[in-house]
Amino acid sequence: MTGPAAKRIRDAALSLRGKRVVVAGLGFFGGGAAAARYLVEQGADVLVTDLRSEQDLVDSLRSLEGLELSLQLGSHDTTDFVEADLVVANPAIPFRSEYLQACVSADVPLTTEVGLFLAAFPGRSIAVTGTSGKTTTTTLIGEMMSNAVPDTIVGGNMGVSMLPQLASSNEHTTAVLELSSFQLRYLDMMAWRPDIAVVTNIAPNHLDVHDGLDDYVTCKQALLRHQTSGDIAVLNTEGDVWHWETGPGVERRGFGLSPTDRPGVYVEGERIVRRESIDREICGLSDLTIPGRHNQANACAAASASRAAGVRLDIIAEVLVTFQGVAHRLERCGVVNGVAFYNDSIATSPERTMVAIDALDQPIVLIAGGSGKGLDYSDLGKAIDRAVKHVILIGETAGEIERSVSGPVVECASSLEQAVRRAVDAAEDGDAVLLSPASASYDMFTNFEERGLRFKDLLAALQ
Template identity: 35%
Template sequence: MRTSNKIPLNLNGMKVSVIGGAKSGLAATKLLKKIGANPFVSDMNKSADLSPLKKIDVPFEKGSHSDKIYDCDLMVVSPSIPQDSDIVMKAIKNKISIISEIELASWFTSIPIIAITGSNGKTTTTTILAEMCRKSGLNTFESGNIGTPFSTIVLKNLNNNYYDAIHIVEVSSFQMEQIQYFKPKVAIILNLSHDHLDRYGTMKSYIKAKLNIVYNMRSDDHLVYNLDDKLLRESIKTEATLVPFSLKNQNNLDFSLNESMVYDKMGEKFLLLDEIKIKGLHNISNFLAAATAAKIIKIQEKAIKEVMRTFTGVPHRLEEVRTKNGVAFYNDSKATNLESVKVAIKSFNNPIILIIGGRNKGENFKDLQNLILSKVKLVIAIGEIADEIEKEFEQSTIVKKGSSMSSAVSIAHKNSLRGDLVLLSPGCASFDMFNNFEERGDVFKKEVMRL
């Protein structure tokens, strides 16, 4: 919620509470300190490592949130803190302005922003587009949900006057909850599917948070969106110029395709589909989204083609680990919702041994029944939801439970035959067993390499 119509660029001497001392919280704090604000950091985790704050003389507390957090003019909240939390509600009652780290960083950069969101494919598309921009000679800074906080990049460039530069920022629904003035020059929305319902309760609330990305966009800005996604198509409300991409439609698009070829807007041959290295129609869709945005900012066609020909994917997203005795092992740990699992399963023709499970985010595993029945020879259930998965799929296929990633990989190996494919595609959050999806994927790869 805005407290004025003007971005408060002068925060010198302002008291700012930063709630959450993880990566983005620390990055926001360092930026605040640099611009002359007086930040105070509070983290509920008593074991949080806040030692970097001592080096820049920033006070902090951990293990609980005291009333000190409300002695401020501005509050920067972690993406992990829901907008209906007690902290946010009390801050609103006290008339404290609340923003996200993404919002804060956007105040202190003049470099144009391309922001990318969607239920699936964000990191892949962000990486593809950043590579296209680099190949074309732009100073390119990727940040956000992809790993490096936006504030970290903005702080590094605070005193640099770039002429040809672009921010490529991956944003999640959590990061978009507390925005006021954040306004990308180009936004990309890849898709909308059930996700984070454990936080939002309803799809309507989830979609509302996602679509905050276009809240401040005007007619001279551009929204690149997936024309094939009916839910997204019907949900968009924006003043921005709409620029669709599609796997199916061939009319008046920057790129279109048939079974073997990508064509440009003039209907000229652009690229053979066989030249694209990464698997799955979903990745073709990601390429089209990135290429469409690249065209808007005048990226050279040569650079777009080169990246489409050479890009091999991102870690933990349908990542080939190894083939042993004719059995392929793939790491898709970044699949944290069921739509991602569906996409992964559809990407292969081999009989699949599926390792799935973790902490459920409010989704219904019945949605996987038909795919499990037709393409999966063995389900290995892991994590908190293992019992529920076993009950759901035991009538459709063989189900075994793995008490750890090591045991899951061992079960998969012992039950595999030449030509099978072992796929880790959890469809759940990782926090019941691991610190994050990266650790989950790394442990899977380590166990596979031990076989």
């Protein structure tokens, strides 16, 4: 969407005083509450509506205390949506929802919490998307940029709203954002573009919400769609992403686990190397503290983007060799009786669990399973057969995963607590217990963070 329609969305997100704005989906992660607070502060007449009950949303509602707004809980009213001047949708609401489609039919502008931020943000933006590696890459870029440019803010699809930081932002501020496919769908509608776009990789995901793989990929490609001459696209040179179209005059830089002749940052032998007019080593692979080939790729992506933003190589190197990783992403949580425990609760797709399995070089006791997203587990089954000694499955997808496995011992547990107990019994000195569910968390937990924290609590009790 470009031209007048995109401009109308941007204008609606900026001209809020006295306007009727619906926040659709308060949710649990803070974005809905942050959007509501910002809208009230901007003088909008705000209605927050959510299909969940007041009891379900008690913590989120507490963050709205003191704000002058209206609430519609337990149901939506289509009239509220079609009569609004702007609807700010929780990106987790499927776009095919009858209420959002009513907005589309009525030509009501639609955006999200991050769309509100980006419509008003005056500075430079570096945005990261992809199927996996987004948060680690975004966090690395954020640390590199912050060390070079103190006026740097980091956020997006990371559980913390950036709206409170708008007031202190100016044209010299750099925003580093992780963006999901859901958020990018709406940013595409307002023709937003980042100064530097980073795409880590692409694989099937979220097919329970998207209308197939093509729709998912199209949303991801929106990060590049509106870039113009002078912008930079940092793309994985291995796989389909490098072949994605970029606009005229957009500079393309690469990254990957194998060197190419394209400008960028790559793994070359046992080194991470910047390839430009003169090749320069940034650091050795053995200097990285985060494990796995996937994290080597994340390091290259972050380094390539930060170099594109003008960060010095010594600053990039310092961050890479000191970075300890991000919680719930192949996070080493401790050792009990010679067994290492890893929390990879972020692994909500088979591909992410396959990456985690490949990253560990000791015998693995795998805890997997959760709620489904319409994904295929056949390749995961092959990876488990190849490298896992014992599997403990939980949740809705336990049966699907079990049918894909033919080699190791497989057993099912009724809860994460029971799964951890059985993993402890199955593991021996020198093994690794890996929580990497290959599934979403919503059948047992509010989100993957809650699942990961529960795993760490169970480990702490063992210690």
